[in-house]
Amino acid sequence: MTLPIETHLLQACVSEPVKPVLDSVVTFGAGHFYVSQSDKGEMVMGGDLDGYNSYAQRGNLPTLQHVLTEGIAMMPFLSKLKMLRTWGGIMDMSMDGSPIIDKTHIEGLYLNCGWCYGGFKATPASGWTFAHTIAQDRVHELNAGYSLNRFSTGHLIDEKGLGTKTWIS
Amino acid sequence: MSLISALANIHTTGQFGDHEGKNENDLLKISENQNLLIVQIVQYKNSILSFESIEIDGLKLKNEPLNVVFNNDTRVLWNGPKNWLLVSKKKDLLTSISKKFIETDFAVTDLSHSKAIIEIEGQEAKEVLKKGCPFNFNILEKNNSINSIYNGIALTIDMLDDNPDKVRLFALRSFGESLYHSITDASLEFGFKSI
């Protein structure tokens, strides 16, 4: 089965621990950057994909530099922090930036994928609707829109206004 | 029409950075270039005309990476396949360029007003470039040019001389101020003379 999905690479990074400075998640909307502070005091940061297909689970520095530039534009004190570690994971980037939770044309095969950047936070709703889809062999109204055939029928989900190349933005 | 300098009110003369106790003649020199004719010449993909048969200010175009053809007044930089940037002190060349590169086969665009030009001269000129641009400058020789990116700013680099190194940087006029600050920041550790 060929899916409307490309595998890409996303990095995140963590600074050395510092005293409490940030008690919520802050994102940089004009670009793509987020930061929060862990209980241990580390600043956890991330943002854009590296931007090319990859299964390598490791990234390159230009993207990290670009992402952190956005962070420093917003919070200049970040420039003084030392980086503790960085890592990269793989991203199932769907073509409209939204996931697919659906049955397939193969009996007994169900799809829950294409989560792009946001598969953690969506876990409860994704699990619940997926369980419903499997148990009843039909989609729930909450995931009806996240169908596999929405690409061929033109019913793309415009949650973020992304086109067919979500990895560009 | 006279040009308004792209770096007016930004470029200030003097000595900056780690210049104390150093021989003034050995310091990096940073200056702004003004009043140059800058013309982009592009041959259309479907054109079969021989660009080699056209002569401009005694120079013939060469479709070869890094290549700069030049004389005392004019330099023609390779920008890409059948795409050149002509830079000249002779501002009246424009008329003959437009005549010789006929519009059915070439796109000729006067970019003289849309570029900021910074010149760096001195032993550490390439070191300054290395700080913001990952191109391997060890292979860039006298009369070579490249297009690249410096701290995120797209630019053209023309290597005018190698004794000592002398480079001319072209950026979009609107990026001129950012590029100027990037370059002068990177030059502080060597100390520089702004002229």
Next chain:
Amino acid sequence: MLYIKCPHCGMRPQIEFSYGGDASVKRPELNKDVSDQDWDDFVYNRKSLRGKHLELWQHISGCRQWIKVERDTSTHEISRTFKADEEVA
């Protein structure tokens, strides 16, 4: 940093380029009937290979040409590069 050998300019850093995706994807022929499936395959469906991947890049801050790059998606190793109109054997 990836280093990509532009077939026009030579070895250049990745940040001079922008990515254009799978180069093996072909647009359905012009002025012919196109089935929904063909269009779907052209616009959305991707093989997303692990291993050797032929892809488009544009040397946007260099010579501005589109080129084809053969790169391993599991190691990032670049084996060959081609001009846009060059056939890949």
